[in-house]
Amino acid sequence: MAQPIVKLNHVSKSYGDSTVLKDINLELEAGKFYTLLGPSGSGKTTILQTISGFTSVDAGDVYFDGQRINELPPNRRKVNTVFQDYALFPNMNVFDNVAFGLTLQNVKKAEITRRVTSALKSVHLNGYGNREISELSGGQKQRVAIARAIIMEPKMLLLDEPLSALDAKLRRDMQYELRELQQRLGITFLFITHDQEEALAMSDEIFVMNDGVILQSGTPVDIYDEPINHFVANFIGESNILNGVMREDYVVEFVGKRFECEDAGMRPNEPVEVVMRPEDLTITTVENGKLVVTIDTQLFRGDYYEIAATDDDGNEWLIHSTNSVPDNSRVGVTFAPNDIHVMRFNESEEDFDARLETYETDD
Numbered sequence: 001m002a003q004p005i006v007k008l009n010h011v012s013k014s015y016g017d018s019t020v021l022k023d024i025n026l027e028l029e030a031g032k033f034y035t036l037l038g039p040s041g042s043g044k045t046t047i048l049q050t051i052s053g054f055t056s057v058d059a060g061d062v063y064f065d066g067q068r069i070n071e072l073p074p075n076r077r078k079v080n081t082v083f084q085d086y087a088l089f090p091n092m093n094v095f096d097n098v099a100f101g102l103t104l105q106n107v108k109k110a111e112i113t114r115r116v117t118s119a120l121k122s123v124h125l126n127g128y129g130n131r132e133i134s135e136l137s138g139g140q141k142q143r144v145a146i147a148r149a150i151i152m153e154p155k156m157l158l159l160d161e162p163l164s165a166l167d168a169k170l171r172r173d174m175q176y177e178l179r180e181l182q183q184r185l186g187i188t189f190l191f192i193t194h195d196q197e198e199a200l201a202m203s204d205e206i207f208v209m210n211d212g213v214i215l216q217s218g219t220p221v222d223i224y225d226e227p228i229n230h231f232v233a234n235f236i237g238e239s240n241i242l243n244g245v246m247r248e249d250y251v252v253e254f255v256g257k258r259f260e261c262e263d264a265g266m267r268p269n270e271p272v273e274v275v276m277r278p279e280d281l282t283i284t285t286v287e288n289g290k291l292v293v294t295i296d297t298q299l300f301r302g303d304y305y306e307i308a309a310t311d312d313d314g315n316e317w318l319i320h321s322t323n324s325v326p327d328n329s330r331v332g333v334t335f336a337p338n339d340i341h342v343m344r345f346n347e348s349e350e351d352f353d354a355r356l357e358t359y360e361t362d363d
């Protein structure tokens with residue numbers, strides 16, 4: 001990587017007895033879209049605050065453009081934040097909120113008008129300049145907050161759940177808008193969400209957090225296809241997770257049978273967990289099935305049926321199918337070796353990456 005725009009080096013932070021960031025290391029490359037994904041309380045906002053300067057760190061170093069900025073006050077950092085609670089000025093109208101940063105910089109009035117108009121347009125709020133903040137819906141306030149941040153054209157934008165108050169349709173539109181905006185402006189985005197689909201759709205790279213720790217970082221495809229552990233597999237997408245045993249390289253046993261897989265580098269007979277995505281399972285005849293299951297229920301999800309089934313050992317399975325299958329019918333389930341993903345218990349991200357590098361097969 002070229003010099004990262006942001007680097008957190010062994011950063012820790014505690015409030016009283018509780019350590020909310022535990023030895024965080026991360027590097028962000030300029031011009032990319034990064035997402036912090038994790039459940040409530042996992043430390044996402046706190047990471048953003050260490051970069052914006054609204055929180056000091058107890059240990060470790062924060063670098064911006066190669067410069068250590070631990071002691072630099074927030075107003076001297078080249079980042080802008082869209083806050084989780086918007087933090088708009090209630091006594092100013094929409095125009096003045098968005099224009100605020102530019103007025104401080106003594107930008108000419110005509111240029112301010114031009115840039116505010118353009119920023120409001122990019123968040124679909126044309127014509128809202130004269131509205132009072134109290135006259136806006138939650139989603140509109142959120143979009144004013146985005147406009148106020150992008151108008152400054154910062155080197156980096158920190159976005160703390162900027163889309164959480166929007167309805168589904170507008171949220172999807174804004175996902176496109178934000179992604180397009182990031183690419184057009186070429187600035188680095190660090191975006192927070194606890195919506196995994198949003199993270200997968202928008203990011204160049206995702207950091208999955210839990211309990212003050214970054215569990216895994218990687219592209220959406222890497223994290224989806226090769227989750228490092230049970231938590232990540234469960235948090236990103238629907239999964240079937242089963243206990244298994246790695247009999248030897250490329251052979252894993254679960255539900256009492258041995259299957260060819262693409263994983264290797266574990267100890268012989270090491271207990272493992274096996275992840276299979278519902279969309280990778282295919283329903284077939286009982287004779288052709290690698291497994292046989294009984295259909296319990298199904299939900300129509302628009303573009304597929306989500307089918308719940310149980311195998312003869314009592315394991316529950318989730319299967320996505322474009323065809324409906326009658327309840328209580330017995331069917332076969334089939335899958336390919338690369339649909340099986342094996343996870344070790346307590347493997348560090350470093351060991352996981354090294355093992356994948358050694359054994360990965362191209363498919």
Ligand SMILES: Nc1ncnc2c1ncn2[C@@H]1O[C@H](COP(=O)(O)OP(=O)(O)OP(=O)(O)O)[C@@H](O)[C@H]1O
Binds near residue numbers: 038040043047084
């Ligand atoms: N100023 C503070 N004083 C004490 N504890 C705090 C403070 N700020 C955050 N915390 C605690 O730190 C932990 C991480 O908080 P943080 O706001 O980073 O979580 P988050 O991942 O952003 O969660 P959410 O998705 O709910 O916004 C939480 O347990 C929170 O209660």
Ligand SMILES: [Mg+2]
Binds near residue numbers: 044046084160
């Ligand atoms: Mg938060």
